[in-house]
Amino acid sequence: MEIFGMILIGIGAAFLLIGSIGIYRMPDVYNRIQAGTKCTTLGSFLTIIGVGVVQPDWFWKTLIIALFVLVSNPVSSHALGRASRKKRISLYDKSVVDKTDEFTGQQK
Amino acid sequence: MEIIAGILVLLMIASAIAAASFQDLMNAVIASCIVSLLAALLFYLLQAPDVAMAEAAIGAALVTGIFVIAVKRTKRFEE
Amino acid sequence: MNFLSEYTYYIGAFSLIIIGLYIILVKKNLMKVIIGFSIFDTGIYLFLIAVGYLREGTAPVFSKPGLDAGKMVDPVPQALVLTAIVIGVAVLALAVILAIKIYAHYGTLNLRKIKEQRW
Amino acid sequence: MRKLISIILLGMVATGLFMSISQIPFGEPGERIGDHFINQGVNETGATNIVAAVVVSYRGFDTLGEVSVLFTAAMGLGAVIGLVRRKKTHTPIEPASLIVYTGCRFLFPVILLVGTYIVIHGHLTPGGGFQGGAVIASAFLLMYLGCRGKRIRENLSRGLESLGGLLFILLGVTGLVIGRDFLFSFLPEGEAGNLISAGIIPLIYMAVGLKVGSELTGIIDHLIEDTDELPE
Numbered sequence: 205m206e207i208f209g210m211i212l213i214g215i216g217a218a219f220l221l222i223g224s225i226g227i228y229r230m231p232d233v234y235n236r237i238q239a240g241t242k243c244t245t246l247g248s249f250l251t252i253i254g255v256g257v258v259q260p261d262w263f264w265k266t267l268i269i270a271l272f273v274l275v276s277n278p279v280s281s282h283a284l285g286r287a288s289r290k291k292r293i294s295l296y297d298k299s300v301v302d303k304t305d306e307f308t309g310q311q312k
Numbered sequence: 313m314e315i316i317a318g319i320l321v322l323l324m325i326a327s328a329i330a331a332a333s334f335q336d337l338m339n340a341v342i343a344s345c346i347v348s349l350l351a352a353l354l355f356y357l358l359q360a361p362d363v364a365m366a367e368a369a370i371g372a373a374l375v376t377g378i379f380v381i382a383v384k385r386t387k388r389f390e391e
Numbered sequence: 392m393n394f395l396s397e398y399t400y401y402i403g404a405f406s407l408i409i410i411g412l413y414i415i416l417v418k419k420n421l422m423k424v425i426i427g428f429s430i431f432d433t434g435i436y437l438f439l440i441a442v443g444y445l446r447e448g449t450a451p452v453f454s455k456p457g458l459d460a461g462k463m464v465d466p467v468p469q470a471l472v473l474t475a476i477v478i479g480v481a482v483l484a485l486a487v488i489l490a491i492k493i494y495a496h497y498g499t500l501n502l503r504k505i506k507e508q509r510w
Numbered sequence: 511m512r513k514l515i516s517i518i519l520l521g522m523v524a525t526g527l528f529m530s531i532s533q534i535p536f537g538e539p540g541e542r543i544g545d546h547f548i549n550q551g552v553n554e555t556g557a558t559n560i561v562a563a564v565v566v567s568y569r570g571f572d573t574l575g576e577v578s579v580l581f582t583a584a585m586g587l588g589a590v591i592g593l594v595r596r597k598k599t600h601t602p603i604e605p606a607s608l609i610v611y612t613g614c615r616f617l618f619p620v621i622l623l624v625g626t627y628i629v630i631h632g633h634l635t636p637g638g639g640f641q642g643g644a645v646i647a648s649a650f651l652l653m654y655l656g657c658r659g660k661r662i663r664e665n666l667s668r669g670l671e672s673l674g675g676l677l678f679i680l681l682g683v684t685g686l687v688i689g690r691d692f693l694f695s696f697l698p699e700g701e702a703g704n705l706i707s708a709g710i711i712p713l714i715y716m717a718v719g720l721k722v723g724s725e726l727t728g729i730i731d732h733l734i735e736d737t738d739e740l741p742e
Contacts, residue, residue, distance in 0.1 A: 272620065279613030286607055314399065321403035328410045328430050337422055344426050347407070351433045354400065358440050359450040359464045361636035362561045365628070366476045366644060367436070373648035374480055374726060375429060377655070381733045382487040383422060386494040390420040401531050409524050416516035438531075443544070446537030451544075451560035452636055453552060463560070465544040466551075470564040474576040477640045477722060481583035484729045488587050 209257030216250030219243050232296040233288050241281035248273050317357055324350040335390050341379040348372055400441035407434025421490045421500040425483065432479050436472045443468035556699030556708035557633035565638065566711045566718075570693040574678060577721060581675065584725050591732050614656025621649035629719035633708040639715040643722025650727040654734050667728045674721030681710055681717065 223243025230236045249270050256266030295302060324347055331343035348371025355364040411431025415424055443465035451466040490500065497505050547564055557563040565573055625645035632638030685694030695709030706712075 272617075275613065276617060279610060279617075282607070282609050286610075317399050321399050321406075324403055325406045325410070328407055331426055331430060332410055332414050332418075337420070337426075340423065340426055344429055347430055347433055351437055354403065354437060355440055358400065358444050359448055360440050360443075360469045360472075361450050361452070362559075362638065362641065363436070363440060363469050363472050363476070365637060365641040366473055367433075369641060369644035369648055370476055370480050371433070373651060374644060374730070375483060377648075377651045377730065378480075378484050378487055378733060379422075379426070382491055385491050386422060386500055390418075390423060398532070398536055401534070401536060405524075405527060405531055408527065409520065412520055412523060413516075416520060417513055441536065442534060443542075444537050445539055448537075450636065451548060453558040453560075454635065463548045465542050466547055466560040466564050467542075467544045469561050470569060473561065473565060473638075473640055474573060477644065478576055478579050478583070480644075480726065481580045481587075481729065484733070485583050485587050485590070488590050488733065492590060 205260075206258050209254045212250050212254030212257060214254075216247045216252075216254060219247030219250065223247060232299075233293050234285060234295065237281050237285050237288075241278060245274065245277045248277075313357065317354065320350050320354055320357075324354070337383045337388055337390060338380070341376060341383060344379075345372055345376040348375065400437060400444070404434045404438035404441060407431070407437065410434075419501050419503055421493065421502055422487075424502070425486050425490060428486065429479075429483060432475075436476065439468045439472050555695065555711060556701075557711050559633055559635060559638070561636075562633045562638050562711060562715065563708075565640075566633075566714045567693070567695065567709075570682070570714070573718070574682065574693075577675065577678065577718065580722065580725055581671075584671075584729055587729060587732060610656050614652055618649055618653050621652065622646060625649060625719075625723070629716060630712065631705070632715040632719075633711045634705070639718030640722055643719045644726065646719070646723035647726030647730065651730050654730060664728070664731065667724045667731065670724040671721055671728065674717045674719075674724065677717035678714060678721070681714055 220243065223240055226239030226243060227236050230239050252266050252270040252273065256263040256270075327343045327346040327350065331340045331347065334340040334343060348367060352364045352367040352371060355361075355367055407430055411427045411429075411434055414427025414430065418424055418427065445462065445464045448462050448464040451463045451469070493505065494500055499505065544560075544564075547560055547568060551560045551563045552558060555563040555567045557567070625642045627642075628637035628645055629639055629642030632642065682693045685696055686692055688694070688696055690696070693710075693714075695711070697709045697713075699709050700707030
């Protein structure tokens with residue numbers, strides 16, 4: 205059981221590492237937000253659950269914390285992305301598709 | 313544990329210097345928020361969980377919110 | 392080197408206090424000065440907590456039986472800092488709202504340009 | 511010139527601070543006022559969290575003073591805001607997107623619950639009135655930012671705040687009424703470690719939590735209301 209928890213923590217840490225490399229390597233704001241959100245959500249979820257598996261007393265508390273992270277992290281990243289889109293921060297030069305106006309067009 | 317504390321202290325000093333030197337006030341506010349968060353971690357390492365809780369809730373959320381509202385209300389850039 | 396590893400927390404608190412004082416004394420922008428006050432506060436809290444620390448001590452909470460009371464860190468600085476943090480945020484909000492009012496009145500946050508604030 | 515004077519002054523302060531700090535030993539056991547609190551705190555107050563015992567019981571009178579400082583700061587803030595009554599120009603506030611709105615609506619009761627838990631369990635685990643009040647206020651900050659337009663009534667926050675202060679003072683005066691000291695713990699201490707124990711410490715912490723939470727919420731409410739009326 206403890207080894208299983210350690211494996212979970214290891215996978216989570218690997219995802220967090222990939223996420224931070226992604227934040228460093230990606231060219232513009234939106235790609236960075238995407239890399240940061242996806243990798244850190246899964247990474248912190250797995251890490252927290254792994255801690256709960258290693259210490260069975262804390263399992264329910266860690267589950268609640270993990271659910272909280274699972275809800276709050278995408279919402280905050282969505283708010284960040286929308287705000288930066290509202291500020292008209294330009295996309296990367298080689299971006300292929302931009303559907304913002306299509307979605308928000310009817311509001312303007 | 314001492315190495316972790318040393319890294320945290322170094323990061324905290326770097327954030328404080330960044331808060332002092334940024335011209336954009338919003339960046340300075342975020343840097344001071346990072347100072348508070350790292351201070352909360354150091355409080356936890358110093359076996360003071362009560363203070364760590366208060367510092368994390370206030371330094372990270374409330375103070376930053378107050379400063380962001382104030383910066384939005386006044387000028388954003390330091391002249 | 393021994394000094395550095397021994398006094399890590401003191402060095403952090405000391406640096407925060409000095410940086411905060413530097414911002415308060417040198418910077419011209421009023422909002423920056425208030426940020427400096429906040430950093431200065433954090434340094435003082437860190438210093439007080441570090442003074443009360445006991446090496447390899449535990450937190451002053453009897454969470455499970457069998458904890459040794461002699462190995463607990465000092466609770467008095469923690470209680471002091473706890474109330475000081477909450478009061479600090481209220482005073483900070485008061486300072487911020489005064490800065491907003493000053494901006495609404497003078498149209499600037501530059502302390503050199505506000506006549507009554509010159510030193 | 512001014513910068514030079516400042517830096518010289520700063521150097522002097524830094525030297526003095528460094529000389530005094532390097533004399534203080536770090537982590538060494540010594541003569542501490544806290545030894546009595548740690549050794550006798552559980553027997554005397556019944557609270558397993560010694561910090562809570564110190565804040566509420568041993569230094570309860572100071573805490574009352576500190577709470578009144580908080581009240582004075584909030585009152586001064588309200589007075590300064592009311593000083594200049596600008597005319598209401600309703601700038602349209604753009605509503606948050608549906609995802610943010612739903613997320614905040616979902617997270618708000620959860621954070622409020624956590625804050626209440628921290629307040630109620632203050633005498634058993636790390637936490638208490640000040641921390642829980644701050645968490646509750648941050649929940650309201652989230653609601654103000656995420657769901658623009660929703661707002662608690664000002665009378666409600668002011669009433670809760672007054673209720674908290676009044677409760678604190680009433681609990682203190684009750685000790686005087688029954689012939690003992692101010693803030694005397696007149697309830698039985700119970701068994702240390704249970705939820706209902708430690709005399710009046712949980713009650714006072716609840717009063718403090720109510721007061722701090724509504725106080726900080728009121729401060730944020732004032733600031734945001736002032737911002738929304740910005741004449742563009």
